[in-house]
Amino acid sequence: MSDHSVPNEAVRRRAVASIIRFTAGTPLAPPRYERQLLARYQVGELSIDQVLALLDTSTYHVFYRSQAAPGLALPDIEALVDWSRHYNAQHQLTGLLLYSSEQFVQVVEGEEAVVRALFARIQQDTRHQQVVTLSEGPGPQRWFAEWSMAWGLVEPLVLEQVLGAVQTQATVPELITDPHLQTLIRAFHLVDPELARFPARRPPRSRLPKPALGGVW
Numbered sequence: 001m002s003d004h005s006v007p008n009e010a011v012r013r014r015a016v017a018s019i020i021r022f023t024a025g026t027p028l029a030p031p032r033y034e035r036q037l038l039a040r041y042q043v044g045e046l047s048i049d050q051v052l053a054l055l056d057t058s059t060y061h062v063f064y065r066s067q068a069a070p071g072l073a074l075p076d077i078e079a080l081v082d083w084s085r086h087y088n089a090q091h092q093l094t095g096l097l098l099y100s101s102e103q104f105v106q107v108v109e110g111e112e113a114v115v116r117a118l119f120a121r122i123q124q125d126t127r128h129q130q131v132v133t134l135s136e137g138p139g140p141q142r143w144f145a146e147w148s149m150a151w152g153l154v155e156p157l158v159l160e161q162v163l164g165a166v167q168t169q170a171t172v173p174e175l176i177t178d179p180h181l182q183t184l185i186r187a188f189h190l191v192d193p194e195l196a197r198f199p200a201r202r203p204p205r206s207r208l209p210k211p212a213l214g215g216v217w
């Protein structure tokens with residue numbers, strides 16, 4: 001006699017598909033990273049236990065800035081992003097890469113050993129230099145679960161504002177309207193919260209950067 005309390009694989013797959021369909025576009029929809037895992041379950045690439053184990057894994061992140069190698073051009077960066085998106089999606093890594101006048105800023109998040117192994121390779125990569133870690137460690141959640149590697153070209157003043165906000169203030173500057181940049185600021189307040197109470201000095205109005213990006217998110 002079959003045990004009706006335990007759904008078989010086909011029923012479970014249909015239930016997962018229905019949940020994804022019914023929650024699409026609502027706040028209940030799982031983030032993209034989780035949908036990718038569920039899609040791999042649907043095609044039989046992962047078992048439900050593997051999906052649950054991957055969802056359970058606590059998140060580790062690296063947040064750094066670096067200087068692009070001389071001569072690195074936009075097509076080189078686009079090729080790098082293509083590679084990264086593919087690799088990261090395959091290894092349950094998520095994050096964001098910003099580029100602005102020869103500066104990179106990147107967040108990579110995922111399982112600790114996987115993030116550390118990738119960061120060791122990134123630090124050796126000759127396409128950039130002067131890699132400075134701004135923050136590294138475990139965290140309670142993924143901040144960029146929607147993106148295997150969101151990337152954007154930002155104006156230098158915007159990047160300055162974002163890094164300034166991360167390092168000196170507790171609130172998102174009004175000028176930063178892009179959700180990726182807002183998430184970055186919310187995710188990382190690197191200063192002592194006591195210091196963060198003192199707001200950073202605003203640049204004069206004439207120097208205010210345009211909040212829009214030359215974005216390629």
Ligand SMILES: Cc1cc2nc3c(=O)[nH]c(=O)nc-3n(C[C@H](O)[C@H](O)[C@H](O)COP(=O)(O)O)c2cc1C
Pocket residue numbers: 080083084085087088097104106108118121122123125127128149
């Ligand atoms: C700024 C920058 C960011 C990078 N981000 C990633 C990334 O998110 N994922 C990834 O797989 N490779 C990324 N790479 C590429 C890696 O450094 C490395 O080339 C890749 O992991 C392949 O490793 P290998 O060259 O040792 O074979 C990045 C490189 C640079 C310069």
